[in-house]
Amino acid sequence: MIFKVLYQESAYQVPVRERTKSLYIEAESKEEVRKKLSDRNYNIEFIQVLDEAHLEYEKQSETFTTESV
Template sequence: MIFKVYYQESASEVPVREMTKTLYVEGESKREVIRKISERNHNIQFVEEISGNYLNYEKQNEDFKVLEL
């Protein structure tokens, strides 16, 4: 499964929508994805599974790249 993770660069950073970044991670569950990226010291805002038409739409974005962790 592919998950879209919304995050701030630093865990100490105050969440501001305009500064929110995204990354895509493959994993079995939200918990596994959070565990995989926890060592990066990001302030994770939201993790959602993407599939079907939503995944196809995201793949059209030139910045779409699934992290290999």
């Protein structure tokens, strides 16, 4: 499954929409996503599993890349 992760680059940043970043990661569960990103100092706001329609929409973005951790 592909997950979309919304995060702040620092665990100490207050979540502000304008500074929220996103990444796409392949994993089996949300827990695995958190485990894969645990070595980074991210403030993870939300993890969303992408269904096929949403994934196709996201792929249209020129900044779409799936991260393998």
